[in-house]
Amino acid sequence: MATVAEMYSLGWGEEGKVWKWRRRLLAWEEEKVRECCDFLTIIVLQSNHSDRWIWHLHVSNKYNVASAYNHLLSSTNNNLAADHIIEILNKEVPLKVSLFFCVGGCGMLEDTKHLFFSCDFFGKLWYGISHWLRFHMVFPKHVSDHLYQFGTLGGFSKSNRSAFNLIWLSCVWVIWIERIARVFHQKEASFHQLLDKIKLQSYWWLKGNRPSFAFSYHLWWLNPLPFLGIYL
Ligand SMILES: [Zn+2]
Secondary structure: OOOHHHHHHHOOOOOOOOOOOOOOOOHHHHHHHHHHHHHHHOOOOOOOOOOOOOOOOOOOOOOOHHHHHHHHHHOOOHHHHHHHHHHHHHHHOOHHHHOOEOOOOOOOEOOHHHHHHHOOOOOHHHHHHHHHOOOOOOOOOOHHHHHHHHHOOOOOOHHHHHHHHHHHHHHHHHHHHHHHHHHHOOOOOOHHHHHHHHHHHHHHHHHHHOOOOOOOHHHHHHOOHHHHOOOO
């Protein structure tokens, strides 16, 4: 084992002395080493600076949840946000577990798109939530299109898109938490309990983000649209 500084001083270019292999590399492995070397070429270590992580989304350069969350919501490119979210969740799924059957009890093998969007059990939550929002529609299967359609249900104003994106995120979040509860804690919430959790989650997130959002949860639960400034 060598430290990063030792590796740097030995040289980590393609011909660098840092690379030693116990056997001859296969072609695809050589390709990976080349990729790695390419990444490393732009790194310059400075002896008078200690290593530290930098989070570029906040001025403090330190990670905080709000900055990550705002980045996801404020992204002008919805496709990017959706793909980010699903990618993040996907990486959280251990391979062993991801090969299991869907925990929704539908009998299908689980993958991310299935779990969040097309499952007979979890997928219906989107219809439950859009019904609550007084919209009736068929959602597209592709993740980015799904977020775009949901996010623009209330119109294209920045404020409404942000609110609907947040409700979309609440739905994804609740499905994910329910999956964890089912896989790791053998606990199951019913369909209607999950719908209520999404309504409650979106309520708290909106309340946390909008100082003017001073309504009771009960009124939100009954009909959220007036509180988003939408009158159908
Ligand atoms: Zn399923």
